[in-house]
Amino acid sequence: MGDDAETPLSEPPPPLPKRMNAVWRLFDAPLYRDWLFWFTVGWVAVEVISVLSYGPPSSTPPWFNALIGALFFVLIAGILPAWGRLLFRRWRHERRQRPEQSGQTLNGGRDRHGSQAKKSSSDYPLTGPRESQAAVVPSGDTAATQAPPPGSPDETSKGLGVTAADPALVDIDTSGSTTPAAEQPAGRAAQVQWDWERINPDGFERLLARLLEQSGSYVRITRLMNTNAADAGRDIQAYRRVNDGLVSDRYERTIVQAKHWPKRGIGPSEIADLVHAKLPLWEGEPVRGLIVATSGSFTQDAVRWVDNHNRAAKRPDIVLWSSSELEMLLRKWPQAATGLERR
Secondary structure, three states: OOOOOOOOOOOOOOOOOOOEOOOOOOEOOOHHHHHHHHHHHHHHHHHHHHHHOOOOOOOOOHHHHHHHHHHHHHHHHHHHHHHHHHHHHHHHHHHHHHHHHHHHHHOOOOOOOOOOOOOOHHHOOOEOOOOEOOOOEOOOOOOOOOOOOOOOOOHHHOOOOOOOOOOEOEOOOOOOOOOEHHHOOHHHHOOOOOOHHHEOHHHHHHHHHHHHHHHOOEEEEEEOOOOOOOOOOOOEEEEEEEOOOOOOOEEEEEEEEEEOOOOOEEOHHHHHHHHHHHHHHOOOOOOOEEEEEEOOEEOHHHHHHHHHHHHOOOOOEEEEEOHHHHHHHHHHOHHHHEOOOEO
16 A cells, blocks of 8 residues: 655646647647637628628629638638737747756756656645545456445455566666566666556556555545446546544545547646536536546646636546656556556
């Protein structure tokens, strides 16, 4: 079992890196949504104006006039403002990066994977806005779905960890060594870089379930659906044990959504869809915590959306686990990666 003690948060973590838009070389933003929205607005506006306008009939077809008017409206009121907004975001991001780059130069030019690199978001405890969100999840393929009665948690639902006989997931590092993570010395394991593309989606969900188990703060860890099934945004369910030392233990229902997307970032639309569209579909007792875990990263807009949501004290509390946070947890509990299916 892992240590449940919290590490004090000395400073806020730096913002997560942003992804470049592959087409416009701008930062991640759904430009097509702006285009479709303003095209629709322009088309409706031109149609209304054409119906209400007076004058002699034109020699050009009405549909052509409507098309030209709509495209002109989209260009002036839609595309140019969107372009300017994204250019401003890129300029602001580059300005924020300058102090970080100078700090890396002072530290010998090493990045966050170096031994003396500056602290990243993975160096801080994974805590929610109110209470500590203990790390990772382990899980078997089946488990009970009922909540444990207060004061008597079902510890038999645990035991989902790994054994010494399980084959270890081999990690790839710069030295070319193929030593399993569970057999590596603690000092060297801290420098291992995990190759997320070698884990399939089912293995990624199993890894999350095992991390939750290793934390020691979660019970009744359950994988709800098969991988890639229509699970309404629920991949893993667990109950987090909360004890303030004054009353008996209570258990808060927590849902984990797994996104095995090593090469792309998660934007605010995916998280908003979970909270506003899929959360009302989840039956049972209220969901107190939502963990969104990805083998990739989160966009800056997604992080800002979650910060605003949690700051407003809305339910559920949302915790984001990117690949950097998961790597930190795996350095703490490398045995969680053993016996996973690989591609």
